[in-house]
Amino acid sequence: MFVESRQNWRICLLLAMVCFSSYRVAGQTPYKGVTNLDGHAVDPFQRAAGKIVVLIFVRTDCPISNRYSPRIQEMSAQFSKSAEFFLVYPVRTESSEQIRKHMKEYGYRLQALRDPEGRLVHAAAVKVTPESAVFSATGQLLYHGRIDDWYAEFGRARPAPTTHELSSAIEAATAGKPVPILNVPAVGCFLPDTP
Amino acid sequence: MNAGRFSWYLVGIVALGLAFGSIARVETSPPKGAKTESARQVTFNRDIAPIVFKYCSPCHRAGEAGPFPLLNYEDTAKFARQIAYITERRIMPPWLPAPGEFHFQGEMRLSEEQIALFQRWAEQGAPRGVAADLPLPPKFITGWQLGKPDLILHANVPYTLSAGGSDNYWNFIFPTQLSVPHWIKSIEIRPGEKRVVHHANIYLDRLHSSRAQEKSPGAGFPGMELRIESESFDPDSHLFFWKPGSVPHEEPPGMALRLDPGDDLVLNTHLQPSGKSELIEPSIGLYFTDQPATKFPILVELQNDAALDIPPGVADFQVNDTFTLPADVDLLAIYPHAHYLGKVLRATARVPGSAARDLIFIPRWNLNWQSVFYYAEPVFLPKGTVVSMQYVYDNSEGNPANPFRPPQRVLGGNRTTDEMAHLWMQVLPRGTPAEQEDARRLIQEALSRHDIDRSPANFEAQYNLAAMLQARGEVAEALEHYRAAVRLRPDDAIANNALGGALLAAGDPAGAVTALKTAIAAKPDYFPAHYNLGNALATIGRFPEALEEFRTAVRLNPKDSMAHTNLGAALAETGDLSGAKEHLEEALKLEPQNALAQENLAEVNKQLASKEK
Numbered sequence: 001m002f003v004e005s006r007q008n009w010r011i012c013l014l015l016a017m018v019c020f021s022s023y024r025v026a027g028q029t030p031y032k033g034v035t036n037l038d039g040h041a042v043d044p045f046q047r048a049a050g051k052i053v054v055l056i057f058v059r060t061d062c063p064i065s066n067r068y069s070p071r072i073q074e075m076s077a078q079f080s081k082s083a084e085f086f087l088v089y090p091v092r093t094e095s096s097e098q099i100r101k102h103m104k105e106y107g108y109r110l111q112a113l114r115d116p117e118g119r120l121v122h123a124a125a126v127k128v129t130p131e132s133a134v135f136s137a138t139g140q141l142l143y144h145g146r147i148d149d150w151y152a153e154f155g156r157a158r159p160a161p162t163t164h165e166l167s168s169a170i171e172a173a174t175a176g177k178p179v180p181i182l183n184v185p186a187v188g189c190f191l192p193d194t195p
Numbered sequence: 196m197n198a199g200r201f202s203w204y205l206v207g208i209v210a211l212g213l214a215f216g217s218i219a220r221v222e223t224s225p226p227k228g229a230k231t232e233s234a235r236q237v238t239f240n241r242d243i244a245p246i247v248f249k250y251c252s253p254c255h256r257a258g259e260a261g262p263f264p265l266l267n268y269e270d271t272a273k274f275a276r277q278i279a280y281i282t283e284r285r286i287m288p289p290w291l292p293a294p295g296e297f298h299f300q301g302e303m304r305l306s307e308e309q310i311a312l313f314q315r316w317a318e319q320g321a322p323r324g325v326a327a328d329l330p331l332p333p334k335f336i337t338g339w340q341l342g343k344p345d346l347i348l349h350a351n352v353p354y355t356l357s358a359g360g361s362d363n364y365w366n367f368i369f370p371t372q373l374s375v376p377h378w379i380k381s382i383e384i385r386p387g388e389k390r391v392v393h394h395a396n397i398y399l400d401r402l403h404s405s406r407a408q409e410k411s412p413g414a415g416f417p418g419m420e421l422r423i424e425s426e427s428f429d430p431d432s433h434l435f436f437w438k439p440g441s442v443p444h445e446e447p448p449g450m451a452l453r454l455d456p457g458d459d460l461v462l463n464t465h466l467q468p469s470g471k472s473e474l475i476e477p478s479i480g481l482y483f484t485d486q487p488a489t490k491f492p493i494l495v496e497l498q499n500d501a502a503l504d505i506p507p508g509v510a511d512f513q514v515n516d517t518f519t520l521p522a523d524v525d526l527l528a529i530y531p532h533a534h535y536l537g538k539v540l541r542a543t544a545r546v547p548g549s550a551a552r553d554l555i556f557i558p559r560w561n562l563n564w565q566s567v568f569y570y571a572e573p574v575f576l577p578k579g580t581v582v583s584m585q586y587v588y589d590n591s592e593g594n595p596a597n598p599f600r601p602p603q604r605v606l607g608g609n610r611t612t613d614e615m616a617h618l619w620m621q622v623l624p625r626g627t628p629a630e631q632e633d634a635r636r637l638i639q640e641a642l643s644r645h646d647i648d649r650s651p652a653n654f655e656a657q658y659n660l661a662a663m664l665q666a667r668g669e670v671a672e673a674l675e676h677y678r679a680a681v682r683l684r685p686d687d688a689i690a691n692n693a694l695g696g697a698l699l700a701a702g703d704p705a706g707a708v709t710a711l712k713t714a715i716a717a718k719p720d721y722f723p724a725h726y727n728l729g730n731a732l733a734t735i736g737r738f739p740e741a742l743e744e745f746r747t748a749v750r751l752n753p754k755d756s757m758a759h760t761n762l763g764a765a766l767a768e769t770g771d772l773s774g775a776k777e778h779l780e781e782a783l784k785l786e787p788q789n790a791l792a793q794e795n796l797a798e799v800n801k802q803l804a805s806k807e808k
Contacts, residue, residue, distance in 0.1 A: 106471045
C-alpha cells in the first residue's frame with residue numbers, strides 16, 4: 001500500500017499540470033463552468049466553509065454509480081459534521097432536468113453540481129463514475145479513487161465491500177492525520193470520450 | 196482417472212494463456228501484412244456498426260437490460276474507450292463458453308478481429324466514416340417476441356427489490372387454471388425490470404409443492420434453488436430460461452410440454468439491486484400447439500454436491516462426476532450450474548473408442564451470466580458414452596464473489612452461501628417411440644443407481660429406483676429400495692404407502708398393513724394409503740376394518756371407481772348387500788368398463804334375488 005502511494009506521488013510530481021491543479025487554494029477563481037442545477041456558478045470550497053470537501057462523480061446512465069447511490073447518501077449523512085459532500089455530474093449532455101429526475105429516482109438529497117467543462121474532473125483527477133475525491137478545506141487533493149472495493153471489475157461485484165478507502169480518507173483528514181493513500185483506481189463507467 | 200484430471204486442468208491454463216497471448220499480439224506486434232491494415236482508418240459506419248448492431252444493440256436499447264442505448268454513432272462514440280476496454284477483456288458481450296468443437300445457438304462471442312477493430316477505432320478517436328457505409332439499423336420486435344401468447348399469466352403480487360445490498364432471489368408462483376390439458380411449445384418470460392433481473396428459470400410444479408413455501412397464497416417466496424416434488428416420472432425435462440438478450444426458445448415440433456389442469460408454473464428470478472427500489476412484476480406468455488408430444492426429452496443430471504466440502508483459502512478445489520449413457524441419445528442443451536465459488540466449469544463426453552471431447556468449457560465462471568446453452572445442432576452420444584463434469588472452485592480471498600470474508604469452509608447446499616456442482620443435459624433418446632420409452636426408463640434407472648452409488652442416503656433416488664423396479668416387475672429388488680427410502684424418512688407418507696403397496700403385491704399383507712398405517716398416521720387424508728390399507732386388510736379377512744378404510748377412501752375421492760368397487764365388495768362381505776349394490780352401481784356410473792364392478796354387481800344382484808325368494 002505504502003509503496004503504491006509513493007509511486008502515485010512520483011507520477012504527480014512528473015505531471016506538473018495535474019499536480020498543481022491539486023494544490024489549488026480556496027478563494028481563487030472558481031472552477032469555470034461549475035454550476036448548481038439552476039445554472040448558478042458554485043465554488044464548492046466556499047460553500048463548504050472550512051469543512052473537508054468530498055466530490056462524488058456520477059452519471060445518470062451508469063449502473064455502477066447508480067448501485068452506489070444508497071451508500072453515497074449514507075456516507076454523506078455519516079460525515080455531515082466534518083465533510084461537505086457534492087454530487088458531480090460531469091457529462092455535458094446530461095441536463096439539469098435529467099439530473100433532477102435522476103436524483104429523485106435514486107433518493108439523492110445531496111448538493112449536485114454540473115461540471116460540463118471537466119474542471120472538477122481535472123482537479124480531482126478522476127476517470128470513471130463512481131469515483132470520489134477528498135479535498136482539504138484549503139483545496140488540497142488528499143484522496144481520489146474508488147469509494148471502496150465493492151466492484152473488483154466490471155460485472156464482478158463482491159457481496160459487500162471489504163476495504164473502505166473513501167471513509168478512511170475522510171476519517172484521516174478529519175483527524176488531521178495523513179491520508180493513507182492518495183489514489184486507488186476505481187471500477188466504473190468511463191467518463192465520456194467527448195465531454 | 197488421475198491422469199485425466201491432470202491433463203484437463205493443464206488444458207484450462209493453456210487455453211487462458213493463448214487468449215491473453217493473442218490479445219497482446221494485436222496490441223504490440225501486428226501479424227505480417229497488417230501494417231497497412233492497422234494504418235487504415237476504422238470507421239463506425241463501415242466497421243463498427245455491424246458489430247454493435249448485432250452484439251450490443253439487442254440489449255442496449257430502451258426497455259432492455261443494457262444500462263444505456265447503443266443504437267447509433269453518437270451512442271457508441273461516447274463509449275468508444277470503454278467498449279474497447281471491456282471487449283478486450285471479454286466482459287462484454289457476456290458469453291461464458293470458450294470456443295470449441297460444438298457451437299451453440301445465439302453465440303455472443305466476438306472474434307479477435309472484431310475486438311481489434313474496437314481497439315483501433317477508440318485509438319483513432321472514434322471516426323464516423325462515410326454515410327454510404329452505414330448498414331440499416333437493426334429492427335426489433337416490440338412487446339412479445341413470438342407474437343401474442345395464447346395465455347398470459349401475471350404475477351399475483353409484485354416483489355419490491357430494495358435499493359441497496361447484494362444479490363436477491365425471489366420466486367413467483369403462476370397458477371395456470373386451465374380446464375383441459377394443453378401442449379406448451381414455448382414460454383416467453385418477461386421478467387419485469389430487465390436491468391435488475393440477471394436470469395430467470397421456469398419450473399413446472401404439478402403437485403403445488405412450492406405453495407407451502409409462501410407465507411400467504413400468491414405472495415411468492417425467497418430462495419435461490421427450488422425443490423419441486425413430483426410423484427410420477429413425468430420428466431420436467433424442458434428448460435425454460437431467460438437471461439438478458441435471450442430470444443424465447445421454441446421447442447421443435449413434437450417436443451411440447453404437457454400442461455395439466457391445475458399445474459403451477461414457478462418462476463425463479465435472480466435479482467440485483469440497482470440503487471433505487473424496483474417493483475418486479477413478471478409475466479409469462481405461454482404458446483400452445485395442437486400437436487401433442489411425440490418426443491420426450493429427458494434431463495440427465497450429473498451432480499456431486501456431496502463432494503463439496505471446500506476448505507477456506509483453497510483456490511483450486513476439484514469436483515467431478517461421471518455417468519455412462521445406457522442408450523443412444525441426442526444432446527440438445529446443456530446447463531452447467533455452480534454458485535459464487537465456481538471458477539472453471541467443464542463437461543466432456545467420451546464416446547467408446549475415442550478421446551474425451553468438450554461438450555462445454557467455461558474457463559471463467561460468472562454466476563451473473565449463467566445460461567442454458569442450446570446446441571446449434573444436436574450432439575449424438577451413442578450408448579456407452581461416458582459424460583463427465585469437471586468443476587473447479589475458488590474459495591480464496593482472490594475470488595471477489597466469495598460470499599465470506601475471510602473465507603470459510605463451504606459445503607454443498609441450496610442457499611446462496613452454499614455451493615453447488617450440477618450439470619443438466621437435455622437429451623432425446625433415439626429410435627421408435629417404444630425404443631425411446633425403453634431408453635428413458637434405462638436412463639432413469641441408471642441415473643437413480645448412479646445417485647445411490649454416490650450417496651446411499653439419497654431418498655429420492657432410492658424411492659425412484661424402487662418405483663421403476665416395481666413397474667417392471669422386479670418386486671424383490673424394489674422392496675429393498677423402498678425399505679431404504681423408508682429408513683431414510685420413516686414418516687414419509689408417499690414412501691410408506693409405496694412400500695405397503697409393494698409388500699401387498701409381494702404377498703406380505705401383514706407387513707403392508709404396518710407400512711400403510713404409518714403412511715396414514717403421517718398424512719391422514721392420503722387417499723392411496725387408505726385404499727391400499729383397505730385392500731391389505733381385506734386380503735387377510737379383516738373386513739370390518741377394511742370397510743372403514745374404503746369408506747374413508749370414497750369420502751376422500753368420490754370420483755374413484757375402484758374405491759367404490761372395493762367398498763361395495765367389503766360391504767357385501769359384511770352382509771350389507773343393498774349398500775354394496777349402491778356403491779357398485781356408482782362405480783359403474785363412473786367407469787362403465789369396470790369389469791370387477793360388473794362381476795361383483797352381478798353376484799350381489801344374484802344374492803339379493805335369491806334372498807327375495
